[in-house]
Amino acid sequence: MSTERGRIQISGFDTEDIDDQDPLATASELESKEVESRWQKIVSNIVRDRLALGGFVVVAVMGLAALLSQSISVGGVTIQPLSIVPYDPTETAVGARYAAPSLSHPMGTDRLGRDLFSRVVTGGRYSISIGLVVTALAATFGVIYGSISGYFGGRVDEVLMRILDIVFAFPGLVLALILVALFGGGFWPLVGAFALVGWATYARIIRGEILKVKQNEYVLAAKALGARDRTVIFRHVIPNAIAPVIVQATLSIGTVVIGVAALGFLGLGFDPGTPEWGTILDAESDTLATGAGGDWYWWATVFPGLMIFVFVMSMNIIGDAVNDALDAQVDDIGGGG
């Protein structure tokens, strides 16, 4: 027994053996699987999930049909020459008044003899494009706002979040209603009204994520390298915090479409003759239960309503699939090792 240290020397800690080892001979050397990027992951998840694939096909078909329904020209130059719908959606008396669905009018005609099929297909233009534009605007602004709030923290965060609370305190649809009533209907006022209330959700979501992400040492590492705050936020923080925003954005396209339809049904938003789904519903609302003279012109409201329903449900299914794809994020961060 001895109290003296160092009678046994441990070799291998500072010998040449270590140098002789091939430092690269570690597990991951063998695995050469390509990394799946976030978008590849979403796509592969949607393809694998049959329901989501169905939803995606529905949305794609509706979007494409709306796009091709009539020719589009910007400033006199035609950029989309096709026009696949059989009749001009705004032209009256192309058939009898309230003609039942038939081969020439697959969805029947409305009270002014307009072809409902043409109106419903073209109507997708308004609803879908508003959904996309509003989501893009709201998400962009919300992400930047929330990122600044979460990243800088402290007093900045305090002030920005209280402003957010005020926005949240307004009932969204009522605020949109007031704005439309003040500034009149039409495409851009509607976009403005929905974006104005929509961004707050994104801001709050991304702020929470950023509070988590900014704890990571790579954020400090970027600062230690001399990166500016702007670079740190856009290169290191947001890409790692954006996943729940993508999910929320996908889901909210459907919500915005419903909101636009609801405003249309309330008689706000577009001019009464516009072939927008909610506006069509509003115009034909008296046929919802019983028609004039005991006839029930069900097709006048069922088809536009069905379009709203199918579109929003498809978007929600896609949103769920995106959520599933991004939820598995843990597999790709901090894994291996």
Place this chain on the structure above:
Amino acid sequence: MSSDTEPILWTDDLTKHYTTEGGFIDNLLGRKQTVQAVNDISLELYPGETLGVVGESGCGKTTLGRALLRLIEPTDGSVYYRQQSDDSPSPSPSPSPGGSREEIELTGLSSSRLRDLRTDLQYIFQDPFSSLNPRLTVGDIIGEPLDIHGIADGEDRLDRIHELLDTVGLNPSHAHRYPHEFSGGQRQRIGIARALAVDPEVIICDEPVSALDVSVQAQILNLLEDLQEEFDLAYIFIAHDLSVVEHISDRIAVMYLGEFAEVGTTEEIFSEPHHPYTEALLSAIPEPDPLWEGDQIFLEGQVPSPIDPPSGCQFHTRCPRVIPPAEYDLEQPEWRSLLTFKLQVREAEEVTQLVTLTESDKDIREDQSRLSRERLDGLVRDEFGLPPELSDHAAESVLSDAISDLHERGTHACEATLEDTYVSPCETNDPVYVEHSPTHDIACLLHGDNYSQAAPEANQFGEEYDGTVVQE
């Protein structure tokens, strides 16, 4: 390797206090607490040397490292860096005294100047898993400093990235891979390559190996040593593992509760004389010899909270060699136990918090008045390892008075009795650095002139390691 040249990086009373952020109401009422993470640290780092910083978890090592680079803003004090001037002929720091180097105070530097200096001062992080952005390829991670400082772009950038990967022992063809495809050791190499990209002079290594396997630790340590030789780097190497620090350091600073307890060359730290804290740390290094019977010093109690650090010498609450007051003639272990008793009484609200009640004392737990004076005396002496009678009569009478107070009037009365009578010089006097050699400083009253005779027996068992709390 510490030569007699000028230091490249040094601090002057560097201090970092955190204020706990309460809610709005707390702030309004001024209920703030200050965590004294780093207190008046003065250190010097010479070109090409490695300064190891060791200490327990939570003693402020990482805060010190980050405050040095102003990754967190120091509360007080200054950090100076001697920058290579442009007119200097070669990038290797020629040890010409004065002359080609320019002295810069990092604290108070504008953020753009500081950004330029990031090319000279770099940082390696502890956790190789969270220090690499999972969404960037390895090439982009290493290339980032090149982009930020405009060092290289296009083909040059790619060449530099490959060269850096090669330098740290990784395959350059892996530049397009993502961090999660690498092992912990490989990731740490990526972190090192990122720090090297700007061709720094000083690298602060914040526990770079503590998250790695022991065999991989050795690889990384050897890599760091090779790089130091190749690029003439100066390291501040933060660790809690003394054997790791011994392996790599030229000088070592032992840190306790935000202050340096002892600073010296590696040989000086590992040989006598020691700061009592260093002594305890050294005794905790595992020994592979199964026949080894060295005594391990177990420090009692918890690390005190840096919110309200102990007065005087911060280590006095746990120091096995705490100095007894001159008026009593007490054995060292007795005195340690008495002081521990006093400190615990100060914290306690009830008698039951001080002593361990056994199964048979159930009735006492329910009704404390049934605890007899003799029983309490026995329990207290058992709990704190005090003998039935202290070797000093005056001390013994104070102790039995205190136990009577504890029995009759509770902990606060007992505290009052103990507070003024048992006072160690360590509680009242701030230790100053005592210079044992030009490179070796110890902050301990035992090493000063005033008290070195006060505890001769303490010095004595420094040689033999007995009398302290010993593993059985």
